[in-house]
Amino acid sequence: xxxxxxxxxxxxxxxxxxxxxxxxxxxxxxxxxxxxxxxxxxxxxxxxxxxxxxxxxxxxxxxxxxxxxxxxxxxxxxxxxxxxxxxxxxxxxxxxxxxxxxxxxxxxxxxxxxxxxxxxxxxxxxxxxxxxxxxx
Amino acid sequence: xxxxxxxxxxxxxxxxxxxxxxxxxxxxxxxxxxxxxxxxxxxxxxxxxxxxxxxxxxxxxxxxxxxxxxxxxxxxxxxxxxxxxxxxxxxxxxxxxxxxxxxxxxxxxxxxxxxxxxxxxxxxxxxxxxxxxxxx
Amino acid sequence: xxxxxxxxxxxxxxxxxxxxxxxxxxxxxxxxxxxxxxxxxxxxxxxxxxxxxxxxxxxxxxxxxxxxxxxxxxxxxxxxxxxxxxxxxxxxxxxxxxxxxxxxxxxxxxxxxxxxxxxxxxxxxxxxxxxxxxxx
Amino acid sequence: xxxxxxxxxxxxxxxxxxxxxxxxxxxxxxxxxxxxxxxxxxxxxxxxxxxxxxxxxxxxxxxxxxxxxxxxxxxxxxxxxxxxxxxxxxxxxxxxxxxxxxxxxxxxxxxxxxxxxxxxxxxxxxxxxxxxxxxx
Amino acid sequence: xxxxxxxxxxxxxxxxxxxxxxxxxxxxxxxxxxxxxxxxxxxxxxxxxxxxxxxxxxxxxxxxxxxxxxxxxxxxxxxxxxxxxxxxxxxxxxxxxxxxxxxxxxxxxxxxxxxxxxxxxxxxxxxxxxxxxxxx
Amino acid sequence: xxxxxxxxxxxxxxxxxxxxxxxxxxxxxxxxxxxxxxxxxxxxxxxxxxxxxxxxxxxxxxxxxxxxxxxxxxxxxxxxxxxxxxxxxxxxxxxxxxxxxxxxxxxxxxxxxxxxxxxxxxxxxxxxxxxxxxxx
Numbered sequence: 001x002x003x004x005x006x007x008x009x010x011x012x013x014x015x016x017x018x019x020x021x022x023x024x025x026x027x028x029x030x031x032x033x034x035x036x037x038x039x040x041x042x043x044x045x046x047x048x049x050x051x052x053x054x055x056x057x058x059x060x061x062x063x064x065x066x067x068x069x070x071x072x073x074x075x076x077x078x079x080x081x082x083x084x085x086x087x088x089x090x091x092x093x094x095x096x097x098x099x100x101x102x103x104x105x106x107x108x109x110x111x112x113x114x115x116x117x118x119x120x121x122x123x124x125x126x127x128x129x130x131x132x133x134x135x136x
Numbered sequence: 137x138x139x140x141x142x143x144x145x146x147x148x149x150x151x152x153x154x155x156x157x158x159x160x161x162x163x164x165x166x167x168x169x170x171x172x173x174x175x176x177x178x179x180x181x182x183x184x185x186x187x188x189x190x191x192x193x194x195x196x197x198x199x200x201x202x203x204x205x206x207x208x209x210x211x212x213x214x215x216x217x218x219x220x221x222x223x224x225x226x227x228x229x230x231x232x233x234x235x236x237x238x239x240x241x242x243x244x245x246x247x248x249x250x251x252x253x254x255x256x257x258x259x260x261x262x263x264x265x266x267x268x269x270x271x272x
Numbered sequence: 273x274x275x276x277x278x279x280x281x282x283x284x285x286x287x288x289x290x291x292x293x294x295x296x297x298x299x300x301x302x303x304x305x306x307x308x309x310x311x312x313x314x315x316x317x318x319x320x321x322x323x324x325x326x327x328x329x330x331x332x333x334x335x336x337x338x339x340x341x342x343x344x345x346x347x348x349x350x351x352x353x354x355x356x357x358x359x360x361x362x363x364x365x366x367x368x369x370x371x372x373x374x375x376x377x378x379x380x381x382x383x384x385x386x387x388x389x390x391x392x393x394x395x396x397x398x399x400x401x402x403x404x405x406x407x408x
Numbered sequence: 409x410x411x412x413x414x415x416x417x418x419x420x421x422x423x424x425x426x427x428x429x430x431x432x433x434x435x436x437x438x439x440x441x442x443x444x445x446x447x448x449x450x451x452x453x454x455x456x457x458x459x460x461x462x463x464x465x466x467x468x469x470x471x472x473x474x475x476x477x478x479x480x481x482x483x484x485x486x487x488x489x490x491x492x493x494x495x496x497x498x499x500x501x502x503x504x505x506x507x508x509x510x511x512x513x514x515x516x517x518x519x520x521x522x523x524x525x526x527x528x529x530x531x532x533x534x535x536x537x538x539x540x541x542x543x544x
Numbered sequence: 545x546x547x548x549x550x551x552x553x554x555x556x557x558x559x560x561x562x563x564x565x566x567x568x569x570x571x572x573x574x575x576x577x578x579x580x581x582x583x584x585x586x587x588x589x590x591x592x593x594x595x596x597x598x599x600x601x602x603x604x605x606x607x608x609x610x611x612x613x614x615x616x617x618x619x620x621x622x623x624x625x626x627x628x629x630x631x632x633x634x635x636x637x638x639x640x641x642x643x644x645x646x647x648x649x650x651x652x653x654x655x656x657x658x659x660x661x662x663x664x665x666x667x668x669x670x671x672x673x674x675x676x677x678x679x680x
Numbered sequence: 681x682x683x684x685x686x687x688x689x690x691x692x693x694x695x696x697x698x699x700x701x702x703x704x705x706x707x708x709x710x711x712x713x714x715x716x717x718x719x720x721x722x723x724x725x726x727x728x729x730x731x732x733x734x735x736x737x738x739x740x741x742x743x744x745x746x747x748x749x750x751x752x753x754x755x756x757x758x759x760x761x762x763x764x765x766x767x768x769x770x771x772x773x774x775x776x777x778x779x780x781x782x783x784x785x786x787x788x789x790x791x792x793x794x795x796x797x798x799x800x801x802x803x804x805x806x807x808x809x810x811x812x813x814x815x816x
Contacts, residue, residue: 561739563737563738563739565737566737574738574740574743576745638739639738639739640739641738641739641740642685643681643683643685643734643739643740643741644734644739646683647681647683647734671688672687672688672689673685673686673687673688673744674685674686675683675684675685675686675741676683676684676685676686676729677681677683677684678682678683679682679683679684679731680684680731680816
């Protein structure tokens with residue numbers, strides 16, 4: 001009995017989209033307002049989907065308290081109220097776009113949850129713009 | 137032209153998570169507050185996804201009034217304002233976790249809708265915790 | 273500078289509407305499905321509104337962390353995953369309708385927050401049915 | 409690194425479900441209130457999902473400003489505040505059901521976005537009734 | 545113990561904003577796309593607020609089943625899947641703006657509920673544009 | 681016929697809560713994570729309520745396109761994708777708390793809309809924390 005469970009979480013962060021290998025003009029052209037040198041920010045909403053086999057004894061795929069604690073410890077604590085560009089080493093050389101941020105969070109959670117469970121992450125930068133990794 | 141249509145529904149129920157083959161200590165450890173002997177409850181929200189071929193004459197995959205009536209008759213009427221442990225025979229021997237409840241509802245709806253249509257059920261125990269069966 | 277701040281919270285509980293001074297027939301007539309002897313339940317969503325003067329030094333009416341902790345300690349901890357009829361002494365002699373439940377929560381929070389702040393509570397039994405106390 | 413990005417949009421339109429090859433009785437039976445000769449209307453919400461490879465330089469799958477402009481120009485401008493039956497030539501011979509409308513919008517966007525990107529459209533006729541094309 | 549209870553409802557309708565005493569140019573200037581001669585439409589969401597004294601025996605201000613039935617009979621049945629301009633006599637001489645529509649619905653419900661209860665209606669034309677009558 | 685109309689809007693910004701007249705210890709104690717020197721950010725959602733008399737000719741209190749344009753020009757353009765502390769002169773000497781930010785936006789809109797209309801602003805820092813000015 002293969003099933004998926006979902007858990008939502010949220011945190012707030014600041015970021016700036018800027019490619020240091022490009023001119024200021026190209027950065028402004030590609031990233032527009034998101035290139036503001038003083039940063040801007042978002043309430044990130046996150047939906048974590050975990051797929052696997054239900055445990056017959058507990059009736060659980062995974063204890064959602066355990067999943068929630070992993071998300072709190074390894075995602076919320078790491079990113080909440082942070083500046084992605086300045087406070088997160090991974091974004092020293094990587095553009096903190098929603099695509100790259102979603103990919104980073106997926107890797108963190110997939111490693112913590114182990115290979116018996118398939119993780120998918122949907123990350124909302126705003127209620128109208130969001131990203132999902134991996135693709136179906 | 138293969139397409140999916142979705143219909144949302146909701147109902148309220150009480151339940152308790154308790155495995156009679158376990159000690160009280162193990163039940164408390166695994167299920168935490170959900171093990172309260174006096175029950176607790178939820179507003180269950182449900183998203184039913186039906187996939188198949190559109191009828192060229194009507195432009196419908198399925199009349200949503202028909203789908204809505206099937207959901208009312210076979211899901212809402214059976215579970216709304218009920219105690220899952222005491223009022224639903226299926227849960228005499230099965231833990232009424234969201235996973236098992238979603239699986240039960242899927243079986244009911246798939247049988248009523250017939251094998252030409254593929255049913256998937258997403259069941260929200262809370263807006264932040266939910267389950268989908270079958271997995272993609 | 274008089275302003276209002278709001279904080280949302282949520283918890284789950286079971287209840288039953290039943291007036292012991294009435295016959296079974298009258299209870300069934302007045303309360304319908306809500307009279308089920310085995311209880312049913314809800315995800316209660318709560319919106320707490322606090323009105324008063326902003327502190328010029330902090331720019332806060334009240335630290336929302338403080339407000340959130342008071343709500344957790346005195347509302348969520350007391351009612352979450354509980355059976356209102358069996359686990360909450362107040363409802364021994366009072367019908368646990370949303371109206372009476374909202375009134376009870378308002379009294380708890382108004383007392384904890386003190387008379388310099390005006391508290392209003394909106395309590396959602398479902399997303400479509402809710403109650404506000406005190407009235408405007 | 410294959411990923412999906414989503415963009416939400418919305419517009420309002422009127423329509424009527426009526427098959428001219430059927431009798432009035434059959435139209436009333438199949439379409440019910442949706443057959444009202446004077447039309448009725450909806451706030452259509454739309455979720456566009458685009459899947460493909462992330463560009464390493466920009467960190468974007470697609471600039472959401474570009475996607476948003478394509479949706480505005482080719483979907484919102486064409487359908488917003490319109491009568492689907494009278495103002496949209498495609499629905500001269502096609503029933504403007506949500507299924508057929510979703511299929512039409514998908515074709516418009518897939519052509520504009522090109523074959524390197526896979527488009528999926530979810531179209532909400534109401535918050536409780538919606539359609540997705542193509543099916544998973 | 546004065547309290548407010550709320551009930552949400554929804555229905556779909558078509559309309560057109562057009563003042564027959566104005567020129568076509570003035571109508572186009574004032575109403576823009578909303579002046580389309582072929583009509584457009586909305587999913588109207590409605591929040592009905594009823595304020596009064598709680599009944600000590602029942603714990604209810606008003607049985608929400610009774611309120612819901614009044615809304616269904618006198619609002620939803622009258623307006624759902626209708627064309628406000630053509631199907632509703634009241635709008636023969638009145639512009640079916642959200643303001644005027646909200647005022648009409650308030651009058652209907654206030655009369656049905658009687659003078660012991662104070663009714664307020666919030667009417668959403670879209671999730672971002674809405675109206676409340678009477679004003680606080 | 682006195683009525684209220686509402687319009688929702690949203691924008692993203694970064695900020696930091698820090699009182700330069702306090703020690704670092706006191707700032708950390710009062711503002712917690714919100715004191716991060718590198719800033720963090722939010723998706724601000726805003727609900728503008730305007731109250732006054734309906735114009736009998738147009739059926740409008742105010743053309744929502746006009747209201748929406750005023751909000752875009754004087755609020756969204758000024759604050760979207762900005763750093764409140766660094767990009768907004770008003771916050772040189774004022775803590776950019778949600779309370780103070782809501783007060784600032786209210787003043788801007790009340791001035792633009794004139795004294796015949798009463799403006800109230802609800803500003804969401806997150807979906808669970810928000811502020812309203814002026815208080816009822």
